[in-house]
Amino acid sequence: MNLFTDIRARVLEAIEAMQAAGDLPEGLETAAVTVEPPRDALHGDMATNAAMVLAKPAGKKPRDIAEALAARLASDDRITSAEVAGPGFLNLRLADGLWHGVVRAALANGTDYGRSQLGQGQRINVEYVSANPTGPLHVGHTRGAVFGDALASLLAYSGYDVTREYYINDGGAQVDVLARSVYLRYLEALGQEVAFEDGTYPGDYLKPVGGALAKKKGDAWVGQPESVWLDELRTYATEAMMDLIRDDLAALGVSMDVFFSEKSLYGTGRIEEALKTLKEKGLIYEGVLEPPKGKLPEDWEPRQQTLFRSTEHGDDTDRPVMKSDGSWTYFAPDIAYHYDKISRGFDALIDVFGADHGGYVKRMKAAVSALSDGKVPLDIKLTQLVRLFKNGEPFKMSKRAGTFVTLRDVVDQVGPDVTRFVMLTRKNDAPLDFDFDKVLEQTRENPVFYVQYAHARACSVLRKAEAAGIDVSDGALGAADLSGLAHQAELAVARKLAEWPRLVETAARTHEPHRVAFYLYDLASEFHALWNRGNDEPALRFLQEDAPATSQAKIALVRAVAVVISAGLGILGVTPANEMR
C-alpha cells in the first residue's frame, strides 16, 4: 500500500474526467505528473505538479487547470481541501481516515508494509566484496560488503529476484605469491627459520594455514622445488583464505548466494568464447595503443596487442585483452565473467567496487553493453574510502606498524549492527569517517543509537500497555477504533509512515540504501518528538488512564512505528533493539 500512488491515481482519474468533459485535450502525456509531500508541511499533506506539467501541451494557463482540477478533487471525500498555490501547485489535505489507514496497513502487513513490486520479479545480480583471496578482509572491504548486502536486500524488498555474488580473483599471480607465503609458514611450522622478502605476504594470519599444512603433509615438501608443491598449494591456500573470508563475512552477517571462481574461466575455453563473441561483432583487433598524453611511463614503447574496441561502447580508449607475451590481461577474464552472468539470464547487473577501481567502470560497461547488445544494463557503484578515527583523532593504517585494521577488528570492537548502520549513513560516493568511540556513544548525534532507542522506547510502551491489560496484538490493534488518533502531532508521525513505501522505491531505483538509514533517523526523530510532547500535554501520552480504547488507538501508532523501523533495519541488516542497556 502506497498512499502517494493511490492519490496520484486519483489525480490522473480527475484529469481523464476533464478530458472527457472537454476541459483538457485528449492524448496528454501524464508520466511527469507527480504527487509528493510538499517541502513545507504547512502547504498541506500532498502536492501535485499536474497543472504545471500539462499547461504547455494543453495550451492553457497552469492556474486555470489547477482550479478546475481542484474542484473535481474536492468532491472526493478522502480529500478535505485542494488549494492552488504558487505557479500552479495543487496542495491537497487528506482526511484523517487515510492516515489511520496507513497505521492499519503497517499493522496488517508487518515488516512487509513498504514492500513493492517495482522490480516485477526481474532477475538482478549484485556482485560485491570480491576481495582477492590473499588475506582477511579490511575496513575498505567492510564498507563494500555492507553496501552491497544492503542494496541486495533493498532490491529484494522491492520485488527483484536477487543473486548475491562474490568473484574470487584466484587466477592471477597474487595466488602464486600467496602459495609461496604459505610454504614459508609451512617450513616455519616445522621448525625452520624463514624470511619474508618483498613479494611475499608476511601476515600472521597465514601461520595457522602453514601449521595445518605441516600436520597434513609432514615434511614431504621440505626442500622440494616449486614444481612439486605450487599447484596443490595454490588451491589449498586459496581455499583456506576463502574460509577465512567467509567467516569474516558471516561475522558481519553477510552471506553470498554464489562464489564464482576466476580460475574456472582459464583452460576451459570460456575466455576464448567470450572474446569470440566480441570478435564476431568486429570489436577485437590487433593494434598498437596511442601513448597516454602528458608524462610517459619511463619504459613506454609501442607494443602490438590484442585490443577490445571499447570506444565503440562509450570508453575513452580501446583496452588490451592480451599481453604482448600472449597471456591474458586481467580484463579478459573479467569480460568472460560478465559474459557468464549475462548467459545466466540476468536482466540487470550491479557491480560494487572500491573507489580505486573507478578507472574500470567505462570499460566494464562497454564490455557488458557489447556482449549483451545493450540489453543488460550494468550499474557500477563505487564505495569511497573509510577514514578511521579514535576519539576524534585520525587513525592511520599501516601494515608495518601492526595497525592494519581488519573487518574483524571493527566487528569485534563495535559489533555487526553498529558497523553496518554507520557504514550506511553516508552516500556510497562520499568518503566515510568511522570513529570507534563515537559510534558507541549513546547520544542523539549517533544515528545508530538514536534509531535503536526509538524502537526500544516503542517496545517499552507496548510492554507497559500489555501490563495494563490492553490487548497489543497486531490483530487487536489493527481492528481498533483509531478515531482517538486525531492530534496533528500524532498524524505527523503517521504521515512519516506513509512515506515509507515511497522512500523504498526511490532508494531501490537509485541503488542508494543510505536513504533508508536517513529515513529511519527522521522517523525516529518524529517519534521522539511526539513522545516528549506527552510531558507537556497529557492528552498526547500513549497510555491514557481509564481510557483503554483511546490508549489502544495510540498504541497502534506506536506499534506501526516499531514495525517500520524494524522493516528498515531489516533491509540494512541491523537487528532492532527491544530495550537499551
Next chain:
RNA sequence: GCACCCAUAGCUCAGCUGGAUAGAGCGUCGCCCUCCGAAGGCGAAGGCCUCAGGUUCGAAUCCUGAUGGGUGCGCCA
C-alpha cells in the same frame, strides 16, 4: 595531459533523480523532568548551495566552461 567522483551553515552531512521561503546533527545562546525512560524534547542565531554562462513556467539538482580536492590512467589483479 586525459577520464571518473566530489564541492551545500563555523564543523560533519541530507536534499526524495527539475518544484514553493534550501534541511538535520554538532558547536554557540535560551528553555523543558512531582509527568509512559531527559540516553530525550522545544526554540534562536547561522546560507551568493565554489564561480560564470546556458536550457525553461521553475535549477542546489540538467548542460557547457572555470577553480579547488580525491581516485585512477598499455604486460597489477
